[in-house]
Amino acid sequence: MGKPELLDPTPDALVDRDELIRRLLAGLPRHCVLHAPEELKPYECDGLSAYREIPYAVALPENEAQVRHVLRTCNECRVPVVARGAGTGLSGGALPHPRGVTLGLSKMKSILAVDPVARTAVVQPGVRNLAISEAVAALGLYYAPDPSSQIACSIGGNIAENSGGVHCLKYGLTVHNVLKLRFVTIAGEVLELGGEGLDSAGFDLMALAIGSEGLLGIVTEITVKLLPKPQLARVVLAAFDSLEKAGEAVANIIAAGIIPAGLEMMDKLATGAVEQFVHAGYPLDAEAILLCESDGTPEEVAEEIEHMSAVMRASGATDLRLSRDEAERLRFWSGRKAAFPAVGRLMPDYFCMDGTIPKRQLGRVLRGIEALSLEFGLQCPNVFHAGDGNLHPLIMFDANIPGQQDTATRFGAKILELCVEAGGTITGEHGVGVEKIDQMCVQFGSDELELFHAVKAAFDPLRLLNPGKAVPTLQRCAEMGAMHVHRGQEKFPELPRF
Amino acid sequence: MIEQFAETIRQAATEGGSVRMRGGGTKDFYGVALEGTVLDTRGYAGVVDYEPSELVITVRAGTPLTEVERVLAERGQMLAFDPPHLGPDSTIGGAVASGFSGPRRAAAGSARDFVLGVRVLDSSGRDLSFGGQVMKNVAGYDLSRFVTGSFGTLALITEASVKVLPRPVADATLRFEMDESAAIAALNHWAGQPLPLSGTCFHEGTLWVRLSGARAAVEAAVAKLGGELPADAEAFWSSIRNQTHPFFAAATPLWRMSIRSSAPPLGLGAQLIEWNGSLRWIAADVEHDAAHAAAHAWGGHATLFRGGAKAAGIMRLAAPVLALHKRIKRSLDPNSVFGRHRMHPEF
Numbered sequence: 001m002g003k004p005e006l007l008d009p010t011p012d013a014l015v016d017r018d019e020l021i022r023r024l025l026a027g028l029p030r031h032c033v034l035h036a037p038e039e040l041k042p043y044e045c046d047g048l049s050a051y052r053e054i055p056y057a058v059a060l061p062e063n064e065a066q067v068r069h070v071l072r073t074c075n076e077c078r079v080p081v082v083a084r085g086a087g088t089g090l091s092g093g094a095l096p097h098p099r100g101v102t103l104g105l106s107k108m109k110s111i112l113a114v115d116p117v118a119r120t121a122v123v124q125p126g127v128r129n130l131a132i133s134e135a136v137a138a139l140g141l142y143y144a145p146d147p148s149s150q151i152a153c154s155i156g157g158n159i160a161e162n163s164g165g166v167h168c169l170k171y172g173l174t175v176h177n178v179l180k181l182r183f184v185t186i187a188g189e190v191l192e193l194g195g196e197g198l199d200s201a202g203f204d205l206m207a208l209a210i211g212s213e214g215l216l217g218i219v220t221e222i223t224v225k226l227l228p229k230p231q232l233a234r235v236v237l238a239a240f241d242s243l244e245k246a247g248e249a250v251a252n253i254i255a256a257g258i259i260p261a262g263l264e265m266m267d268k269l270a271t272g273a274v275e276q277f278v279h280a281g282y283p284l285d286a287e288a289i290l291l292c293e294s295d296g297t298p299e300e301v302a303e304e305i306e307h308m309s310a311v312m313r314a315s316g317a318t319d320l321r322l323s324r325d326e327a328e329r330l331r332f333w334s335g336r337k338a339a340f341p342a343v344g345r346l347m348p349d350y351f352c353m354d355g356t357i358p359k360r361q362l363g364r365v366l367r368g369i370e371a372l373s374l375e376f377g378l379q380c381p382n383v384f385h386a387g388d389g390n391l392h393p394l395i396m397f398d399a400n401i402p403g404q405q406d407t408a409t410r411f412g413a414k415i416l417e418l419c420v421e422a423g424g425t426i427t428g429e430h431g432v433g434v435e436k437i438d439q440m441c442v443q444f445g446s447d448e449l450e451l452f453h454a455v456k457a458a459f460d461p462l463r464l465l466n467p468g469k470a471v472p473t474l475q476r477c478a479e480m481g482a483m484h485v486h487r488g489q490e491k492f493p494e495l496p497r498f
Numbered sequence: 499m500i501e502q503f504a505e506t507i508r509q510a511a512t513e514g515g516s517v518r519m520r521g522g523g524t525k526d527f528y529g530v531a532l533e534g535t536v537l538d539t540r541g542y543a544g545v546v547d548y549e550p551s552e553l554v555i556t557v558r559a560g561t562p563l564t565e566v567e568r569v570l571a572e573r574g575q576m577l578a579f580d581p582p583h584l585g586p587d588s589t590i591g592g593a594v595a596s597g598f599s600g601p602r603r604a605a606a607g608s609a610r611d612f613v614l615g616v617r618v619l620d621s622s623g624r625d626l627s628f629g630g631q632v633m634k635n636v637a638g639y640d641l642s643r644f645v646t647g648s649f650g651t652l653a654l655i656t657e658a659s660v661k662v663l664p665r666p667v668a669d670a671t672l673r674f675e676m677d678e679s680a681a682i683a684a685l686n687h688w689a690g691q692p693l694p695l696s697g698t699c700f701h702e703g704t705l706w707v708r709l710s711g712a713r714a715a716v717e718a719a720v721a722k723l724g725g726e727l728p729a730d731a732e733a734f735w736s737s738i739r740n741q742t743h744p745f746f747a748a749a750t751p752l753w754r755m756s757i758r759s760s761a762p763p764l765g766l767g768a769q770l771i772e773w774n775g776s777l778r779w780i781a782a783d784v785e786h787d788a789a790h791a792a793a794h795a796w797g798g799h800a801t802l803f804r805g806g807a808k809a810a811g812i813m814r815l816a817a818p819v820l821a822l823h824k825r826i827k828r829s830l831d832p833n834s835v836f837g838r839h840r841m842h843p844e845f
Contacts, residue, residue, distance in 0.1 A: 299712075
């Protein structure tokens with residue numbers, strides 16, 4: 001498959017590449033501006049390696065003043081800016097622009113302050129997600145959102161994507177755990193959004209900034225909320241002889257008034273892939289397994305585990321195993337957390353989809369994926385944040401076999417359309433990036449997209465921040481011809497059809 | 499009904515007028531000014547979809563809050579952000595548009611934290627949907643959370659999908675006598691421990707602490723914290739949530755200070771503290787400058803919530819933040835059709 005057509009009317013730059021680099025160097029030390037081909041190569045893609053592009057330059061500022069310089073320079077020169085954290089994103093959000101500057105925040109990785117009394121930490125965007133929890137562990141505190149990539153991913157990237165994690169059913173997403181941001185606009189202005197209290201005056205600009213995929217501004221400082229670490233966590237590993245029964249067990253747990261700390265499902269293909277890799281002790285004959293975690297005080301956990309186990313047994317679980325100690329709990333989770341790399345070992349390439357559906361649609365959607373898997377002739381193990389309906393079907397393919405990547409892409413698009421049809425969304429936590437830009441035309445009508453563009457115009461009128469990502473232009477949607485019927489109206493009635 | 503609302507909006511736009519959305523009108527006291535033709539949402543009421551195992555309810559804006567809570571209670575669930583009933587006629591639309599949250603907010607999250615999706619009419623009367631009925635959704639900008647708390651200045655919310663939670667199995671309330679500094683210290687200390695706090699309030703030397711959750715967890719916390727067990731706890735929390743407590747009836751202006759939870763006593767006048775110290779209500783004739791300076795010094799902001807001199811505005815926004823507010827307002831509502839001057843004298 002070729003590079004995605006950006007189809008984005010980014011204005012023509014006012015300066016050439018050499019002049020741009022000269023101007024960047026006027027405000028940044030030499031070692032912070034990369035422009036030789038061999039220096040740029042490592043930045044050609046993020047976690048979605050199917051898409052690659054070499055930028056004009058990579059700027060790696062060491063402080064906020066340098067971030068402002070990069071943004072002001074690019075704004076004056078009308079050059080696109082693509083922000084990048086740790087480069088672990090799965091939707092190509094940090095894919096460079098071929099005529100742009102990649103703004104990497106990896107050098108800004110200090111934890112600036114920890115307030116043990118008010119339970120907050122002030123960190124720079126390049127700080128790794130897990131490093132925050134490690135830094136405050138001695139205080140009995142932690143930062144709750146824990147995306148699977150938490151050893152590597154940066155908090156700045158988490159802000160851009162509104163990352164979740166396996167515990168977000170109970171503890172929320174990034175948007176629920178951030179108090180305040182220092183946010184630099186494309187014009188180089190610094191804004192403070194949010195505050196040290198629990199809310200802010202005026203519009204909720206934090207809600208807009210978080211999850212905006214680098215299209216609205218660049219975050220240079222983040223104040224996160226820290227939570228008291230639960231005294232104890234235990235996980236139940238339950239086996240089921242059908243996906244439907246596992247799905248019913250999930251609905252029954254929630255309906256029983258339990259909010260598990262984590263509730264994950266894996267199908268047989270996924271557990272098989274994982275067992276070869278990490279030996280987590282998963283039953284290989286089960287059609288589906290559930291990992292259901294309880295945390296809190298020892299009394300609370302004992303009470304909740306008993307309740308959860310009873311519900312799962314009544315829902316038809318064929319086997320229940322309770323983690324006996326912390327080592328076993330981590331081992332049960334290790335399989336789930338290693339699901340992506342495990343699948344990566346079985347096949348040269350895979351696409352990880354990220355649709356979210358109402359949980360009651362689970363059976364229908366999984367059957368649909370199975371049918372598509374046969375139709376396209378590609379295997380597709382499923383891992384699933386069951387508690388919040390977030391599916392991660394992993395489409396396995398080999399890009400060296402001609403046509404197979406295209407087939408996988410079409411398979412993925414169908415899965416996302418299936419999720420939208422089921423009342424869900426094309427992305428639960430990985431973001432739209434370049435990967436799902438066309439499916440945005442399926443999920444939203446032209447009127448909604450226009451409103452997104454109106455929001456963008458208030459922040460970045462020249463559309464220099466991460467152009468071609470996250471929100472498609474109306475032209476793009478019209479050209480790809482996605483026919484999306486919104487409340488009975490044909491989309492883009494004003495445009496001719498061929 | 500939606501078409502009728504859209505027509506009202508379009509007509510106002512054509513005539514250079516504005517509309518102000520109104521449910522039960524229980525928050526008419528709030529804001530800089532009430533301008534424009536009233537658009538009454540109460541005709542558009544009812545539950546659109548509710549499936550308890552999905553933890554989501556979708557309701558039309560004009561539905562009475564009491565009705566939403568009754569439907570949820572039948573299935574053992576609740577709106578966990580404790581939206582205040584500032585009168586008997588509060589609607590869910592008003593709860594979302596105001597973004598106000600009650601005592602459980604510090605533990606469970608705010609109105610905006612629980613909003614998963616909205617259906618809105620925009621300033622040209624277009625019927626749009628953002629977000630959805632699922633917990634995790636990062637497709638496009640998060641406009642459903644963004645319009646929450648915008649007081650009808652950006653769009654008319656016609657439907658909202660809100661995450662709900664199971665009602666806690668057990669509740670207990672403890673009461674302690676202590677001074678303000680000790681209460682602030684205790685609240686911050688307890689909030690840093692794995693205790694099932696679900697509401698805290700300090701007023702005139704008495705600290706009230708509510709615990710909710712699994713029976714075992716609540717019992718263990720009661721044993722650990724001590725204090726006395728008051729008999730009238732439920733009525734007390736309801737008077738805080740719905741602002742029927744005598745403190746809120748004072749004739750003086752009511753300032754709302756949202757600040758760092760560990761900030762020391764502000765000493766600005768009669769006061770009631772919530773949210774583990776991060777919300778301080780001040781019922782006193784405080785000068786605007788003094789109120790904003792005090793909040794700013796502790797990393798937060800002040801709002802003139804009720805009464806007082808509102809012409810100067812009820813909040814202060816830093817210059818670049820105000821400029822961004824105005825750009826967003828112009829971009830989404832170019833003719834200023836919605837809630838003109840409700841939130842700020844300049845937009």
